[in-house]
Amino acid sequence: MTRFAPSPTGRLHAGHAFSAVRAHDFAASRGGRFLLRIEDIDQGRSRPEHVATILADLVWLGLDHEAPVFQSARRERYAAALDTLRARGLVYRCFCTRAEIAASQGAPHGGEPVYPGTCRRLDAAEVAARADAPHCWRLDMAMAVALAGPLLWHDHGHPVAAMPAAQGDVVLARKDAGTSYHLAVTVDDAAQGVSDVVRGIDLFAATHVHRLLQALLGLPTPAYHHHPLLLGPDGERLAKRHGAPTLAALREAGEDGRAFADALREGRLPTGFSTANA
Ligand code: GLU
Numbered sequence: 001m002t003r004f005a006p007s008p009t010g011r012l013h014a015g016h017a018f019s020a021v022r023a024h025d026f027a028a029s030r031g032g033r034f035l036l037r038i039e040d041i042d043q044g045r046s047r048p049e050h051v052a053t054i055l056a057d058l059v060w061l062g063l064d065h066e067a068p069v070f071q072s073a074r075r076e077r078y079a080a081a082l083d084t085l086r087a088r089g090l091v092y093r094c095f096c097t098r099a100e101i102a103a104s105q106g107a108p109h110g111g112e113p114v115y116p117g118t119c120r121r122l123d124a125a126e127v128a129a130r131a132d133a134p135h136c137w138r139l140d141m142a143m144a145v146a147l148a149g150p151l152l153w154h155d156h157g158h159p160v161a162a163m164p165a166a167q168g169d170v171v172l173a174r175k176d177a178g179t180s181y182h183l184a185v186t187v188d189d190a191a192q193g194v195s196d197v198v199r200g201i202d203l204f205a206a207t208h209v210h211r212l213l214q215a216l217l218g219l220p221t222p223a224y225h226h227h228p229l230l231l232g233p234d235g236e237r238l239a240k241r242h243g244a245p246t247l248a249a250l251r252e253a254g255e256d257g258r259a260f261a262d263a264l265r266e267g268r269l270p271t272g273f274s275t276a277n278a
Contacts, residue, residue, distance in 0.1 A: 001192070002195075004036055024064075038072075091138060138171055140169060141169050142165070163208050
């Protein structure tokens with residue numbers, strides 16, 4: 001069983017189609033199931049019209065999937081998982097703002113800065129005094145790694161040693177969302193019985209964290225199949241700024257979606273695009 005898990009924060013482009021086709025075909029070629037999970041925990045950026053467009057895009061591409069599951073309807077599950085970790089002292093409240101975190105260290109090489117652990121060092125009285133102030137919950141990474149011990153997952157059948165420590169005390173419950181990408185994905189892949197995660201190699205780093213959370217929460221580990229990314233003409237991961245047409249625009253222009261999906265399957269990419277491992 002595989003899944004496609006888009007976030008409905010914008011329109012899908014060829015990079016999403018590339019990933020969806022791979023996940024779909026992985027399941028189809030093995031007689032397995034293909035799930036659609038709408039990752040809409042970010043209520044500020046998720047839009048119902050984007051959900052509608054995603055559903056239409058998948059029909060257009062000819063990718064049959066099961067009834068979508070919405071993360072926004074599953075908050076209790078994520079809260080329960082966070083409770084489990086909290087009961088074991090593995091998470092702590094963090095009151096830092098983004099600006100404070102950015103100011104506390106040099107600019108990172110892209111991506112989120114590694115959290116310096118400021119609030120991990122607060123004592124109980126300080127936390128109690130501020131408990132009503134806005135806060136997120138972070139994983140105490142060092143404690144979690146020590147507790148879990150060495151971990152592996154399989155990527156394309158090859159063992160990979162999980163090394164989540166480099167990502168520091170990741171957020172498991174955002175101030176605004178009550179959960180986070182890492183926690184929601186880990187809980188849902190297990191709850192939905194996803195046996196094989198087929199997704200872009202840009203999420204490889206996240207898998208180290210997901211493997212750790214699986215161990216801490218006693219959840220099964222799917223097999224992972226990270227795939228190369230579709231790159232724009234500048235060799236960077238295809239993104240909005242490349243101005244590549246969205247799937248919706250292609251559909252509205254009368255392009256044949258099944259033929260588009262077949263072209264991606266066969267490596268016939270739109271002009272200027274290429275694929276590579278990140
Ligand atoms: N929702 C994530 C995204 O749109 C993908 C999650 C995943 O495949 O694990 O990037």
